[in-house]
Amino acid sequence: MNAPNIAGEPEDARTERHASWTELFFDLVAVAGVAALAHVLGSEPDAAALGLYTLLFLAFWLSWTTFMLYSNVTAGKTRVIRLMIGMFGLGVMVASVPGVAHSVLGHDGDTHPPTVFAIAYIATRIYGSRSWRKGEVLLDFPVVQYSTGLLPWIASIWVPGRWMLALWAVGIGLDLLLILAVSGNKLLKQAQAAFTARAGIRHQPVHGVRREGTLPAIHGVSVHPAHFSERLGLFVIIVLGESVVQVIGAAADAHYDVGVLATGLASFVLLAGMFGLSVVFGYAGLPHLRAGRIPARAALGLHCMVSGVVATVAVSLSAVMKHGSDPLPEQGRWLLCGAVATYFALGVVTGVVSHSSDLQRTISRIVTGIVVPLLLGLFATGAGGRTLVICMASVVLAHLWFERRLAPIADGA
Structure with missing residues (x-):
């Protein structure tokens, strides 16, 4: 049984779901956690802050993915109380983010020790991994059913300081390795072989008495493609909406003038343009993707990166609101330019792997979407943050204009 591509089945083959x-x-609670990561980057993000930001984002995203895939597969049999408990776990993680930032980076907001985040993450992931019915093996993303990556997190509860973060990183790294290396079909075959062996032992006579009992049949399950792509798209949309809220919040604290209005407009255009590329001209929240072109596991990996990049752009835009027309610090300039360049780089990848881009489109996307932001990050040392945001918004508008003018590439082209 092979895992399907996203939206790889016609709607009449499986009941339409939303x-x-x-x-x-x-999803709203999960995205609130993503928004809370703004506490980590702060006003002048360095390598340590960016690393912690990435680590915590992956923890939130893996927790969300565990419950998202559970409700996707179980459909009408999803237990609402299970999702609510998962939401509570995510809420505890959200509330403890400032405490993690304070403990590790020295930021303000020491409300909870970092062990609270670790314990909430461990509990949420374990509870989510136990959501599946006995005998089910998720073929598309089996890592959500296993807890190997949680072992370093458990050990970190008794380890202070930066060694705790090192263990968190090892745990996340193990999960990412499992995502890349573990095949759902291979796990299914191993589980079925183990089931057959246990069933044979169960029915062997012991001291003249035959053992009786039943074991759950082992079978593979796959995601519902349409519902899966909808959830991915909605998550990105909510992240974009939360990004707008962050920009509005930063604008509310700034001295109102024409410059603030121009920065807010450019920021809105930039985020709205990302919505257009990811949703209107994309699929499942991924820019330039087409339905049914890539496996669900690849879509999840790209979705994780796109969501994280969009959240990073929001933090950068909020910082620009605070700095006004003044030049951004070097770290802030590279964070904004690098995040936008990464977003377009991911769009190039999705366009190539889903065969929705020809050579001309790919080159134009690389030059305008990747090279231009990186050149600005490298040479625009004296440019104000407002100018950089206007430039980034112009790049996005140019991509939208090209997408509207160019005819889509037909399937099989």
């Missing part, structure tokens, strides 16, 4: 109100509620 995200439920409970699932949307759950």
Whole structure:
């Protein structure tokens, strides 16, 4: 049984489904955690802050993915109380982010020790991994059913300081390695072989008495493609909406003038343009993707990176609001330019792997979307943050203009 591509089945093959109100509620709580990561980067992000930001984002995203895939596969049999408990775990993680930032980076906001985040993450992931019915093996993303990556997190509870973060990184690294290396079909075959062996032992006579009992049948399950792509797209949309809220919040604290209005407009155009590229001209929240072109596991990996980059752009835009027309610090300039360049780089990857880009489109996307932001990051040392945001918004608008003018590449082209 092979894992399907996203939206790789016609709607009449499987009952059409949409995200439920409970699932949307759950997504909002998860995105609140992404927004809380702004406490980590602060006003002048350095390598340590960016590393911690990435680590915590992956923890939030893996927790969200565990419950998202559970509700996707179980459909009408999803237990609402299970999602609510998962939401509570995510909420505890959100509340403890400032404490982690204070403990590790010295930022303000020491409300909870970092062990609170670790314990909440461990509990949420374990509880989520136990959501599956006995005998089910998720073929598309089996890492959510296993807890190997949690062992370093558990050990970190008794380890102070930066060694704790090192263990967190090892745990996340193990999960990422499992995502890349572990095949759902291979796990299914191993589980079925183990089931057959246990079933044979169960029915062997012992001291003249035959053992009786039943074991759950082992079978593979796959994601519902349409519902899966909808959840990915909705998550990116909510991250974009939360990004707008962050910019508005930063603008509310700034001295109102024409410059603030121009920065806010350019920021909105930039985020709205990303919405257009990821949703209107993309699929499942991924820019330049087409339905049914890549496996679900690849879509999840790209979705993780796109969501994280969009959240990073929001932090950069909020910093520009605070600095006004003044030049951004070097770290802040590279954070903004690098995040935008990474977003377009991911768009190039999705366009190539889903065969939605020809050579001309790929080259134009690389030059305008990647090279231009990187050149600005390298040479625009004296440019104000407002000017950089206007330049980035112009790049996005140019991409939208090209997408509207160019005809889509037909399937099989």
